[in-house]
C-alpha cells in the first residue's frame with residue numbers, strides 16, 4: 103500500500119465536499135474516464151457520444167435506452183462553454199465533418215490530450231423543480247493517445263524493477279524477434295558503461311524501433327513507455343533517452359537512465375495522469391476484441407495483460423481513506439468496440455469473449471466496490487448483416503463499403519469463440535486484419551446524431567442512475 | 570446457427586461483390602477497377618428513424634420528493650390543526666357572548682385570509698416562472714404551438730409587449746416568433762433592466778464609498794441585489810413571491826457563466842457610469858465601490874437573462 107499522502111488526502115476531501123454540495127444543489131459533475139489501448143476506438147466513441155447526446159437533447163430519439171432511464175426528463179444537452187483551460191478542446195464537429203466528407207476520413211491517431219464537458223439538463227422529479235430549477239449533470243470527457251495509458255503501471259515501479267520486468271518480457275515470444283537488435287546492443291554493454299549521450303541515444307533509437315515493430319508487425323500491446331511510440335505535441339525530448347538495462351543498479355549510463363526514467367514519469371504524471379486519472383466516477387474500458395483475436399494468440403494474451411496492468415494501476419477507491427473522502431469509481435463498463443464487425447448473432451459471443459479477456463481487471467474493480475458490466479457496441483455503425491458463401495457453405499457475414507477502394511464487400515469475421523480459445527484455434531497461424539469500412543451516410547453537422555449499435559444501452563447503464 | 574455436426578469455417582475472409590474472391594489475406598484493397606464507380610455509402614435511414622419518436626415524448630409525471638412530502642405534511646398539520654383549534658375557540662367565544670364570538674371570528678378570518686393571500690401569491694409567482702420555462706423549452710425544441718401560446722399569454726401580461734400582440738398572433742413559425750419578440754419587447758425590456766441596473770450600481774457605489782466595513786457592504790449589496798432581481802422580474806411580467814425570488818436568484822447566479830460571455834457589454838456600461846467626473850474623483854479611494862457597481866450591472870444583466878421567455882441562441 104502506498105504511503106498516505108497528506109496533500110492528496112486534503113484535495114480528495116475538498117473534492118468530496120464539493121461533490122456532495124453539488125449533488126445537494128442538483129448540479130452533479132461526473133468524469134467519465136474512457137480508457138482503451140491505441141486504436142481501440144476512443145476518439146470515434148467520444149465523437150458519437152457527443153453527437154448522439156446533443157441530438158437526444160434536441161428531442162430526437164437517438165438514445166432510446168438512455169431516455170427511458172431518464173424517464174423522459176432529459177430536457178436539453180449543451181456543450182459546456184469553454185473557460186480558461188490550458189488543454190485543447192476535443193472537437194467533435196471536425197471529426198464528424200471528416201467522417202461525413204466525400205471521401206470520408208476516420209480520425210487520425212490521437213496525438214494530444216483534449217477535453218470537453220457536456221451538460222445534461224433534466225427536469226426534477228418533483229414540483230420542487232420550480233423552486234430549485236432544472237438539475238444539471240455535467241459529464242467531463244477526455245481524449246488522449248492510447249499508448250500513454252501504459253505509463254500508468256510504470257508509476258509504481260522503480261527503474262530497476264521496470265528494467266528487469268521489461269527485459270524479461272523482451273526475451274520471450276515475438277518480442278525477442280522484434281527487439282533483436284536492441285537486445286544485442288544492451289547485452290554487449292559492459293556493466294559499467296559510461297553516461298555517454300551517444301550510447302543513450304543509440305539505445306533509445308533501437309528500443310523504439312523494437313516497440314514499433316512489436317506494435318505494427320506483431321500486434322502487441324504491452325509496450326512501454328507510451329511516449330516513445332506516440333511522442334505527443336512536444337515531440338522527442340532528452341528525458342526520453344533511456345531504455346531498460348540488464349544492470350540497472352550501477353553508475354554511469356545506468357544512473358543516467360534511472361534519472362531520465364524518473365524525470366519522464368514525473369512529467370507524464372503531472373501533465374496527463376495526475377490531472378485526469380486521479381479522480382473519476384465512471385469508466386468505460388474500450389477493447390477491440392476482434393482485432394486482438396485476429397492478431398493471434400500472443401497478441402490476444404498481450405492485450406489482456408496490458409489491460410490488467412492498467413487497471414491494476416488505476417485508483418478505484420475502496421480504501422478507508424477513499425470512503426472517508428467520498429472518492430472512488432462507481433461503475434466500470436468493459437466494452438467491445440466495433441461490434442458492427444460481426445453479425446448480430448455473434449455479438450453475444452463477442453461480449454462473452456471480452457468478459458473472459460478482462461477477468462483480472464474486472465475482479466480488481468469489483469474488489470474496490472465498483473459495479474462492473476460488459477457490453478458490445480459500435481460507436482458508428484458501418485455495416486449491415488448479410489450472408490456469404492464460404493467454402494461452399496452459407497455463413498453470416500457483414501456487408502459494408504470498404505474505405506480504401508470504395509467497393510462493397512462482405513466480410514466473414516470467422517466464428518467468435520465465447521471464451522479464450524485453446525491451441526487448436528490458433529493453429530493455422532494466419533493473421534487477419536478487419537478492413538476499414540466507410541462510415542454510412544452522415545449529416546456533416548451531425549444534428550441528428552450518428553447511427554450506432556448499443557451506445558444507448560451502455561450510457562443508460564453507466565450514467566442512468568445520475569439522471 | 571450453422572449446420573449441426575460440421576463446425577463452421579474458421580478463417581475470416583473478405584469477399585468483394587461482383588464475384589471475384591481474392592485470397593483470404595486480402596485485407597489490403599483489391600486493385601481498383603476503373604470501370605466500376607465507387608459504391609454509394611450505406612444509408613440506415615437514421616434521420617427518419619430518430620425523428621419519429623420525438624413527436625410524442627412523454628412528459629414526466631411530476632412526483633413528490635420525500636422532502637416535498639415532509640414539508641407538505643408539516644404545513645397541513647400546522648395549518649389544519651391550528652384551524653381546528655381556532656374553530657373550537659370561536660365556538661367557545663360564541664358560547665360566552667355573541668359579540669365576543671363575532672370579534673374572534675373576524676380576527677381568525679383575517680389571519681387565515683392573509684396566510685391564504687400569501688400562499689396564492691407564491692403559487693402565482695411560481696406558475697409564472699413555470700410558464701416562462703415552458704416557453705423557453707418550446708423555443709429550444711422548435712415546438713411552434715406551445716411557444717406561440719406561451720408567448721401570447723406572456724405578452725398579454727407585460728405592458729411593453731402589448732403592441733406586438735397582433736404580430737405574434739400572425740406569426741406562424743418559431744423563428745418569426747422569436748424575431749418579433751427579440752426585436753420589440755425583449756430589446757426594450759433589456760434596456761429598462763440596464764437602467765435599473767445602473768441605478769442600483771450607483772447606489773452600491775455610493776454606499777461602498779462611505780460604508781464603515783466590508784461586512785456592511787456585503788449586506789447592502791445583497792439586499793439591493795435581491796431588490797434589483799425582483800425589479801427586473803417585474804419588468805418581465807413575473808411577480809415572484811418568496812419561493813419565486815429564491816428560484817430566480819438561484820438561476821441568476823448559476824447563469825452567471827453565460828453572462829461572463831457578455832461581460833464586454835457590462836464593461837462598457839461600467840466605464841460609462843464611472844467616467845462621471847464626480848465619481849471619478851472619489852473612485853480612486855473606492856476601488857471596492859467600482860467592483861460593487863460592476864457586479865450590480867452584471868446582476869441586472871443576468872437577471873434579465875434568466876427572465877427572458879426566449880432562450881438565447
Ligand SMILES: Nc1nc2c(ncn2[C@@H]2O[C@H](COP(=O)(O)OP(=O)(O)OP(=O)(O)O)[C@@H](O)[C@H]2O)c(=O)[nH]1
Nearest residue numbers: 140141142143144145146208212247248480481482
Ligand atoms: N466499423 C467500425 N469501425 C470503427 C468504429 N470505431 C472505430 N473504428 C475504427 O477504428 C479506428 C480507430 O478508432 P479511433 O477512435 O481513432 O481509436 P483511438 O482509440 O482513438 O486510437 P488512438 O487515438 O490511436 O489511441 C478508426 O479509424 C475506425 O477505422 C466503429 O464503431 N465501427
Ligand SMILES: [Mg+2]
Nearest residue numbers: 144145211212
Ligand atoms: Mg484517438
